[in-house]
Structure formats: C-alpha cells, structure tokens
Amino acid sequence: MALQNDESFSVLLDSQAHILNHAYSFVRSMSLKCAIELEIPDIINRHGAPMSLSELVDALPINKERSQYVYRLMRILVHAGFFVIQSLPTTKGVDGEEREGYSLTPSSRLLLKDEALNITPLFLVFLDPIMMDPWQNMSKWLRNDNDVNPFQTTHGKMAYELAVEDPKLYQSINEGMASDGRLVASVILQHCKGIFEGLASVVDIGGGTGTFAKYIAEAFPNLSYINFDLPQVVKGLEGSKNLSFVGGDMFETIPKTQAVLFKWVLHNWNDEECVEILKRCKEAISTKENGGKVIIIEMVLKDEESGNKTLETQLFFDMFELTLAKGRQRSEKDWAKLFHDACFSGYKIYPVLGIRSVIEVYP
Numbered sequence: 179m180a181l182q183n184d185e186s187f188s189v190l191l192d193s194q195a196h197i198l199n200h201a202y203s204f205v206r207s208m209s210l211k212c213a214i215e216l217e218i219p220d221i222i223n224r225h226g227a228p229m230s231l232s233e234l235v236d237a238l239p240i241n242k243e244r245s246q247y248v249y250r251l252m253r254i255l256v257h258a259g260f261f262v263i264q265s266l267p268t269t270k271g272v273d274g275e276e277r278e279g280y281s282l283t284p285s286s287r288l289l290l291k292d293e294a295l296n297i298t299p300l301f302l303v304f305l306d307p308i309m310m311d312p313w314q315n316m317s318k319w320l321r322n323d324n325d326v327n328p329f330q331t332t333h334g335k336m337a338y339e340l341a342v343e344d345p346k347l348y349q350s351i352n353e354g355m356a357s358d359g360r361l362v363a364s365v366i367l368q369h370c371k372g373i374f375e376g377l378a379s380v381v382d383i384g385g386g387t388g389t390f391a392k393y394i395a396e397a398f399p400n401l402s403y404i405n406f407d408l409p410q411v412v413k414g415l416e417g418s419k420n421l422s423f424v425g426g427d428m429f430e431t432i433p434k435t436q437a438v439l440f441k442w443v444l445h446n447w448n449d450e451e452c453v454e455i456l457k458r459c460k461e462a463i464s465t466k467e468n469g470g471k472v473i474i475i476e477m478v479l480k481d482e483e484s485g486n487k488t489l490e491t492q493l494f495f496d497m498f499e500l501t502l503a504k505g506r507q508r509s510e511k512d513w514a515k516l517f518h519d520a521c522f523s524g525y526k527i528y529p530v531l532g533i534r535s536v537i538e539v540y541p
C-alpha cells in the first residue's frame with residue numbers, strides 16, 4: 179500500500195491499532211478472572227486502606243519469585259476501571275517507601291465474597307472454558323449445516339444437555355444465575371416494587387432454582403408465587419408459605435395465574451417459539467381488567483450509537499446467545515412484533531435495570 183500523505187499514514191496506523199486492540203480484547207476479562215482467582219478484591223478490601231504493591235504482593239498466595247508480574251496485572255485492571263490508585267497515608271509516604279496504593283472501585287466491590295449482591299459466579303460461568311471454546315468454532319458452525327449452534331459444534335450437544343451430565347457445570351450455572359437473581363430482585367424491590375403490588379399470584383416460568391423467586395415471595399407475603407421450571411431443575415427444592423416449586427414444560431402446560439414472569443428466559447428461544455410460549459401465557463393469565471400481565475426481564479437493544487457501552491454489552495450478550503442457545507437479544511421493535519403476533523394488546527418498557535429492562539405485556 180503506497181502511503182501518499184500524513185492522513186493516510188495516520189489512518190493506516192489507527193487501523194492497525196484498532197485491529198490489535200480487538201485481537202487482545204479478551205485481556206481485560208482474563209486478567210480480571212485471574213485477579214478473582216487470587217482473591218485480589220477481597221485482599222484489598224480486608225486491608226481497609228489503599229494497599230501498596232509490596233503489601234499486596236506479600237498477601238497474595240503466589241510464588242514470590244513471580245512478584246514482579248503483579249504490577250502489570252494490576253496496571254491493566256486499573257486501566258480497565260476495577261481498581262484505582264490512591265495516595266497512601268502520609269506516615270507511609272516517607273522517602274524510599276511507596277506513596278501510592280490500590281483501592282477498590284464500585285465494579286470490584288461487586289466481586290467481593292462478602293458483598294451480598296456479588297456477581298462473581300455469573301462472571302466466572304461466562305468465562306468457563308466450556309463456554310469459551312465454542313467461540314473458536316463460530317465460522318465452522320456458519321459453514322456447516324447440522325448443528326444448532328457453535329456450542330453443539332464444539333461439544334457435540336446442547337449446553338443444557340451437557341449441564342445435566344456435568345454436575346460442576348450445572349452447579350456453576352445455577353450459582354451464576356442465583357447471583358444475578360439476588361441483584362435484580364434487590365434493585366426491583368428498591369426501585370420498581372410497583373410491578374408486583376396488587377398481584378395475587380405469579381408464575382415465574384424458567385425460574386431456575388428460585389433465588390429471584392425467594393426474594394420476591396418474601397417481600398410480598400400475600401403474593402402466591404410459583405417457581406416453574408423443568409422437573410429435574412426444581413426436584414427436591416423447598417418452598418415456603420407463599421412460594422412453591424412446580425416442575426413442568428412451558429411448551430406443554432403453564433399453571434393458571436394472574437401474572438407470569440420470565441427472567442432471562444425468552445432470549446434463549448427463537449421468535450416462533452417465543453410466540454408459542456406467549457400464546458400459552460395468554461391462556462394461563464387473568465384478563466387485563468383483572469390485572470393479568472406478563473412481566474419480562476430482558477434486554478431491549480439500544481439504538482445504534484457508536485461507542486455506547488450499554489449497546490456493546492448487549493451485543494456481546496446477543497453473540498453469547500448465538501454461540502450457546504438458539505435465541506437472541508431483541509430491540510423494542512422485535513419485542514413489539516412478538517407481543518402483536520401472540521395477540522397481546524399492549525406493553526410498557528421500564529428501563530430500570532441497566533443493560534436490561536422490565537417489560538409489562540397486557541392481554
């Protein structure tokens with residue numbers, strides 16, 4: 179390529195940097211995984227003040243001959259916003275001693291073991307090698323014609339089939355979903371409790387092992403809450419006065435109820451399947467006049483806006499769905515079409531959950 183002028187030279191180098199940045203996009207997530215495995219957020223938190231590099235190195239369960247590398251790990255994680263560098267108390271700042279130390283940020287606080295809303299299990303399940311390997315086979319899957327998704331191309335079976343056979347994977351998926359359930363329930367109970375107010379009964383379809391369900395049922399003692407999932411998922415789980423676990427297949431039967439709820443379920447299914455599920459819901463719930471509704475906790479894709487981090491995260495999740503399941507993330511237009519095709523009369527989106535929203539759909 180002939181370089182004519184400064185402008186094309188700078189475009190060339192910017193393009194190279196852009197490509198190389200993408201080649202190493204995984205460095206942030208894998209470095210964070212390493213920090214979690216070494217319990218760096220917990221160690222800094224226990225220290226109770228900015229922690230100097232030497233204090234951190236001393237406290238880490240590592241081969242001390244490798245201490246010199248910790249600085250580089252911390253540097254990328256500071257750059258990525260998981261730690262900040264702060265001045266150490268003045269008594270420590272005498273000549274020859276370190277003057278700065280690492281502190282946590284709101285993001286690394288969410289990874290602490292003692293943090294009630296920590297989402298470490300969810301983060302780790304996304305980075306499990308079983309979940310990561312299918313990315314190597316994306317183009318192979320696009321070329322072939324016999325697998326549902328790259329996960330099947332890689333592992334020879336669907337994710338839920340492998341999870342049934344692999345208790346460790348099954349447990350980490352459940353723990354990941356439970357950690358998300360805690361956080362989402364907490365935000366809903368603090369900021370949009372109205373979604374459940376006045377309801378007499380809810381069926382949480384695909385509620386998993388019921389962490390979200392437990393929080394909501396406890397907060398609304400007069401609400402009869404059913405956590406509905408496949409029989410093998412809810413087998414042996416104990417409910418409470420107003421929470422019960424019911425096994426079944428949503429494609430076959432949905433218990434009669436005033437409202438149904440789907441949290442992170444419909445994104446696993448294609449449009450035809452979603453319309454089928456929603457039609458079944460419409461038969462199961464009360465009329466609009468009697469407070470019937472479908473509550474959906476999912477992403478609503480933002481409009482195209484270059485540089486928008488929320489949209490980028492949503493697109494990451496869309497691709498994750500592509501590798502793992504057979505569904506997708508949806509825009510408001512996509513959701514509206516599903517609701518229309520399933521003969522619902524209207525909907526309202528509450529963008530109260532960061533990258534996700536609560537959608538109420540009315541019969």
Ligand SMILES: C[S@@+](CC[C@H](N)C(=O)[O-])C[C@H]1O[C@@H](n2cnc3c(N)ncnc32)[C@H](O)[C@@H]1O
Binds near residue numbers: 356407408426440443
């Ligand atoms: C991504 S998980 C979401 C779990 C939970 N709602 C949450 O957000 O933590 C999807 C759930 O759908 C359940 N599921 C899959 N197929 C189902 C079916 N045919 N009937 C009922 N539940 C199903 C799975 O067992 C799983 O628990």
